[in-house]
Amino acid sequence: MQWMDVCSVADLQENSGVCALVNGLQVAIFYLPTDELAVYAISNYDPIGKANVLSRGIVGDINGHKVVASPLYKQHFDLQTGACLEDDTVTVPIYACQINGGRVQVDTRLVAPLRQLIENSTNTKQEVVSA
Amino acid sequence: MSIKQTLVVIGNGMVGQHFLASLVASPAKDQYDIVTFCEEPRPAYDRVHLSAFFSGTTAKELSLVEDGFFEQHNITLHLGDKAASIDRAAKIVTSAKGVTIHYDKLVLATGSYPFVPPVAGHDRAQCLVYRTIEDLEAMAAAAKTGKVGTVVGGGLLGLEAAKALKDLGLETHIVEFAPRLMAVQLDEAGGAMLRRKIEDLGVIVHTGKNTSLITDGETCINKMCFADGEELETDIVLFSAGIRPRDDIARACGLEVGQRGGIVIDNDCKTSDADIYAIGECALWNGMIYGLVAPGYAMARTAVANLTGEAGSFTGADMSTKLKLMGVDVASIGDAHARSQGAMVYSYQNGADEIYKRLVVSADGKQLLGAVLVGDASGYSTLLQYCLNGIELPENPDALILPHRSDESVGLGPDALPVSATICSCYNVTKGKLCTAIEAGCTTMDGLKKETQAATGCGGCAALVKSVLNSELAKQGVEVNTDLCEHFAYTRQELHTLVRVEQIKTFHELLIKHGKGLGCEICKPTVGSILASQWNEHILGKDHTALQDTNDNFLANIQKDGTYSVVPRIAGGEISPDMLIALGQVGKKYKLYTKITGGQRVDLFGATLEQLPLIWKELIDAGFESGHAYGKSLRTVKSCVGSSWCRYGVDDSVGLAIELENRYKGLRSPHKIKFAVSGCTRECAEAQSKDIGIIATENGWNLYVCGNGGMKPRHADLFATGLDKETLIKTIDRVLSFYVRTADRLQRTSVWMENMEGGLDYLKSVIIDDKLGLGEQLEEQMQHVIDTYQCEWKTTIEDKSKLKRFHHFINSDGTDDNVVFVEERGQIRPARDDERKHFNLVEVA
Numbered sequence: 012m013q014w015m016d017v018c019s020v021a022d023l024q025e026n027s028g029v030c031a032l033v034n035g036l037q038v039a040i041f042y043l044p045t046d047e048l049a050v051y052a053i054s055n056y057d058p059i060g061k062a063n064v065l066s067r068g069i070v071g072d073i074n075g076h077k078v079v080a081s082p083l084y085k086q087h088f089d090l091q092t093g094a095c096l097e098d099d100t101v102t103v104p105i106y107a108c109q110i111n112g113g114r115v116q117v118d119t120r121l122v123a124p125l126r127q128l129i130e131n132s133t134n135t136k137q138e139v140v141s142a
Numbered sequence: 143m144s145i146k147q148t149l150v151v152i153g154n155g156m157v158g159q160h161f162l163a164s165l166v167a168s169p170a171k172d173q174y175d176i177v178t179f180c181e182e183p184r185p186a187y188d189r190v191h192l193s194a195f196f197s198g199t200t201a202k203e204l205s206l207v208e209d210g211f212f213e214q215h216n217i218t219l220h221l222g223d224k225a226a227s228i229d230r231a232a233k234i235v236t237s238a239k240g241v242t243i244h245y246d247k248l249v250l251a252t253g254s255y256p257f258v259p260p261v262a263g264h265d266r267a268q269c270l271v272y273r274t275i276e277d278l279e280a281m282a283a284a285a286k287t288g289k290v291g292t293v294v295g296g297g298l299l300g301l302e303a304a305k306a307l308k309d310l311g312l313e314t315h316i317v318e319f320a321p322r323l324m325a326v327q328l329d330e331a332g333g334a335m336l337r338r339k340i341e342d343l344g345v346i347v348h349t350g351k352n353t354s355l356i357t358d359g360e361t362c363i364n365k366m367c368f369a370d371g372e373e374l375e376t377d378i379v380l381f382s383a384g385i386r387p388r389d390d391i392a393r394a395c396g397l398e399v400g401q402r403g404g405i406v407i408d409n410d411c412k413t414s415d416a417d418i419y420a421i422g423e424c425a426l427w428n429g430m431i432y433g434l435v436a437p438g439y440a441m442a443r444t445a446v447a448n449l450t451g452e453a454g455s456f457t458g459a460d461m462s463t464k465l466k467l468m469g470v471d472v473a474s475i476g477d478a479h480a481r482s483q484g485a486m487v488y489s490y491q492n493g494a495d496e497i498y499k500r501l502v503v504s505a506d507g508k509q510l511l512g513a514v515l516v517g518d519a520s521g522y523s524t525l526l527q528y529c530l531n532g533i534e535l536p537e538n539p540d541a542l543i544l545p546h547r548s549d550e551s552v553g554l555g556p557d558a559l560p561v562s563a564t565i566c567s568c569y570n571v572t573k574g575k576l577c578t579a580i581e582a583g584c585t586t587m588d589g590l591k592k593e594t595q596a597a598t599g600c601g602g603c604a605a606l607v608k609s610v611l612n613s614e615l616a617k618q619g620v621e622v623n624t625d626l627c628e629h630f631a632y633t634r635q636e637l638h639t640l641v642r643v644e645q646i647k648t649f650h651e652l653l654i655k656h657g658k659g660l661g662c663e664i665c666k667p668t669v670g671s672i673l674a675s676q677w678n679e680h681i682l683g684k685d686h687t688a689l690q691d692t693n694d695n696f697l698a699n700i701q702k703d704g705t706y707s708v709v710p711r712i713a714g715g716e717i718s719p720d721m722l723i724a725l726g727q728v729g730k731k732y733k734l735y736t737k738i739t740g741g742q743r744v745d746l747f748g749a750t751l752e753q754l755p756l757i758w759k760e761l762i763d764a765g766f767e768s769g770h771a772y773g774k775s776l777r778t779v780k781s782c783v784g785s786s787w788c789r790y791g792v793d794d795s796v797g798l799a800i801e802l803e804n805r806y807k808g809l810r811s812p813h814k815i816k817f818a819v820s821g822c823t824r825e826c827a828e829a830q831s832k833d834i835g836i837i838a839t840e841n842g843w844n845l846y847v848c849g850n851g852g853m854k855p856r857h858a859d860l861f862a863t864g865l866d867k868e869t870l871i872k873t874i875d876r877v878l879s880f881y882v883r884t885a886d887r888l889q890r891t892s893v894w895m896e897n898m899e900g901g902l903d904y905l906k907s908v909i910i911d912d913k914l915g916l917g918e919q920l921e922e923q924m925q926h927v928i929d930t931y932q933c934e935w936k937t938t939i940e941d942k943s944k945l946k947r948f949h950h951f952i953n954s955d956g957t958d959d960n961v962v963f964v965e966e967r968g969q970i971r972p973a974r975d976d977e978r979k980h981f982n983l984v985e986v987a
């Protein structure tokens with residue numbers, strides 16, 4: 012893992028997103044304080060609206076999937092897989108993300124499937140894996 | 143193969159038109175070349191709703207003929223031409239303008255004319271009748287100069303005419319020859335109750351009066367002298383003393399007519415000449431003239447069936463009626479007078495609430511023969527179905543008219559009706575027909591109306607049609623799901639109530655108490671809006687930021703490339719040159735694309751997140767405030783220049799617009815709200831296309847509500863007239879608060895009102911008559927929003943913690959390199975895909 016330090020937890024927006032510049036990539040980081048994983052990172056680029064806006068979408072859940080809704084045309088993107096719920100040909104990249112000692116860290120090399128992402132992550136509990 | 147026959151229809155009134163429409167819809171329509179004579183200057187219109195003409199419904203809106211109907215179906219229409227004679231031997235019709243036409247088949251649909259008693263002086267000035275649009279125009283003209291109006295005749299139509307006079311602002315009298323009102327439909331007790339109610343409304347009723355002379359008045363234009371020696375000064379005399387069939391043309395060509403008039407027809411609607419039919423109010427069947435539209439329509443369908451070789455006959459019609467007369471519900475069903483042999487009567491009288499009900503039941507107590515309802519006609523549909531379908535009555539029939547003091551329901555649910563039950567008698571739609579349409583996919587009231595025509599005539603059956611729809615949908619397992627989303631099993635209105643009653647201040651609290659999951663982009667902004675309209679805390683407060691749609695979230699309007707546009711408030715569209723220059727300087731400094739909006743303000747495009755607070759700092763220093771263009775909230779109050787400059791102006795439209803815009807700015811609502819104010823009836827501000835429209839008149843402000851432009855434009859409805867400013871503002875306060883409370887998410891005022899059971903009348907009763915007793919509460923709610931107003935931008939730029947989010951990156955001062963502008967007509971615009979090819983897009987994979 013190559014964790015990049017991004018910002019402090021206090022810089023995040025509760026139940027909402029911010030955008031970070033990591034290795035030249037625009038990464039949308041969402042902060043769900045009551046969630047087990049707490050932070051999720053996906054690409055900030057909305058491939059349907061063709062603009063860097065996903066961090067400004069509304070966060071929520073649809074049928075059990077944690078999602079962000081694009082602020083442009085409202086498609087939902089799964090925060091854990093990057094899949095677009097409305098169009099299964101569209102996926103956005105997802106990145107490993109964690110909170111470590113009050114700092115938010117992202118590893119942009121890791122565009123891994125969910126399971127691997129969680130296994131590699133240091134501060135998460137194992138039981139969520141089965142979910 | 144066959145040569146077409148010529149079919150001539152004389153009269154293009156309600157029934158004549160229904161005949162044509164049924165004929166062209168039948169498979170045999172190509173058998174005939176169709177010609178119709180229409181004496182009036184316009185083709186058929188809705189006479190039943192004629193009175194709506196006075197509340198602003200136009201002649202065009204009353205029309206029953208779709209644009210292009212005659213052309214599309216190759217029907218020759220002789221408009222404004224009266225058929226003058228019929229030569230039955232030669233089979234030729236000659237018109238007043240000299241047109242002659244040979245017919246193979248002839249249909250008489252000449253209707254009737256208002257009977258004017260041959261009292262001396264009946265033809266004096268301002269002695270009018272009530273049947274055509276021209277009659278109403280004459281009334282409106284006469285009411286301009288007159289003060290007193292008197293209706294002769296206290297029947298259904300007379301009461302309706304009296305309401306029209308009252309609404310025109312005249313002192314109104316009703317003079318009736320019989321000892322009670324609505325003598326045909328009501329018994330004595332019912333008539334007396336109706337009289338009390340109508341007198342309560344300020345109409346003066348004189349019964350048992352025989353007019354002997356109309357002559358010069360002293361204080362008014364006319365004076366009516368009665369047989370008993372009394373006199374009544376009045377400007378307008380409006381005769382509504384019954385109708386007489388227009389059978390002169392039939393009489394002249396030797397067709398059989400009744401002793402007291404009416405063209406005699408048989409069960410096929412044929413006259414004494416087998417090639418001539420008569421339908422509607424001119425026809426006499428079994429000694430009866432039917433003065434209602436539903437039986438006329440049934441005759442029209444019978445004639446069509448006969449002419450096209452289908453089966454069908456007219457065997458009499460039900461004359462039951464339900465009306466709202468001057469706000470009083472009145473209904474009469476079947477044998478209201480208990481004339482049938484052995485009939486038993488139950489009656490219920492409630493003097494306090496002024497309700498009278500009476501049931502007429504068969505000797506064995508099993509069948510309902512008739513009923514009279516005054517003051518509360520809610521049981522009409524149920525009773526009518528008992529009566530028409532011969533459904534056996536419950537053991538204690540009086541339960542049907544006694545007030546419900548227990549939970550036990552006595553209504554006849556739609557499931558209790560046989561498939562053959564006629565639900566809509568105007569268009570002869572049975573329950574079976576409705577069910578078939580519903581099964582085929584008509585799952586909304588609108589769709590069902592279009593498919594079956596049910597509830598599109600007099601409208602009396604609408605409630606029953608709706609309940610059939612709901613019960614069928616429930617049976618199909620189509621759950622009529624009104625949940626806001628998967629997180630809240632409530633409607634927006636219910637959530638609003640929960641927030642208000644339980645004093646809930648945050649989304650989180652509401653979710654814990656009444657919802658599940660995390661929420662989504664539907665419930666979050668909805669609840670955000672409810673909280674804002676109820677408590678009016680800053681929408682970017684800690685608990686609220688994450689609820690807002692991106693526009694609200696950054697207090698600006700997102701554009702296709704992720705940049706934002708900025709719209710400062712320019713109340714009423716009034717702006718000084720200095721302010722305009724200041725605005726221009728900001729636009730220039732930040733190189734913003736600048737455009738004038740449809741709401742009389744200026745939109746500045748192309749601002750990045752980091753620029754927004756800088757731009758707003760300068761705008762606020764120059765004296766601007768947020769325009770709320772980003773919110774579902776009050777947008778603009780557009781105005782014309784009004785009486786200060788315009789030579790036609792009646793009042794200061796700009797002044798009022800500014801006052802209203804400043805009053806309601808910041809109000810969060812289910813959808814955007816637009817206003818406009820015009821300084822006179824020329825309506826340069828287009829107020830009638832707005833949610834709230836106001837037009838100045840000599841008598842005060844006229845208020846229109848629930849209009850909109852956009853995807854599905856709708857004219858606003860006239861809501862109240864001649865208001866002073868204080869009453870106007872109070873009324874708007876109430877309408878808007880009620881809208882905020884009860885509308886669905888993203889529902890404009892038009893759809894909100896149209897979906898309301900009872901529509902405009904109901905809305906009026908809640909707002910103007912304060913039927914729900916909510917008036918004060920609604921005003922208080924609005925006052926709270928007004929008192930807690932803040933410029934959202936001013937608060938934001940003064941609060942460091944709120945400003946943190948206005949950067950593209952949380953960890954860098956860099957900007958979004960995907961935002962690329964090119965120049966066009968001297969200003970910027972986002973680059974198109976083909977123009978940005980050479981840029982290296984952000985790597986995505």
Ligand SMILES: Cc1cc2nc3c(=O)[nH]c(=O)nc-3n(C[C@H](O)[C@H](O)[C@H](O)COP(=O)(O)OP(=O)(O)OC[C@H]3O[C@@H](n4cnc5c(N)ncnc54)[C@H](O)[C@@H]3O)c2cc1C
Nearest residue numbers: 153155156157181189190224225252253422423433434435
């Ligand atoms: C104010 C008002 C309220 C009413 N409310 C209700 C209600 O609530 N419910 C209800 O059921 N009914 C109501 N009615 C009655 C209803 O309007 C009539 O039953 C219906 O209009 C009858 O239709 P019709 O075609 O027979 O006659 P009309 O609609 O009168 O049409 C006859 C047409 O033929 C034309 N005509 C006549 N002679 C000739 C000729 N020789 N050549 C060419 N044209 C000719 C006439 O000018 C007229 O346009 C109301 C009527 C009025 C006036």
Ligand code: SF4
Nearest residue numbers: 782788791821822826
């Ligand atoms: S609506 Fe009347 S007052 Fe206003 S600009 Fe037009 S003509 Fe003048």
Ligand code: SF4
Nearest residue numbers: 701702739740852853
């Ligand atoms: S009409 Fe269409 S293109 Fe024009 S501003 Fe509205 S949504 Fe955009």
Ligand code: FES
Nearest residue numbers: 566568599600601
């Ligand atoms: S009964 Fe008149 S519209 Fe249905």
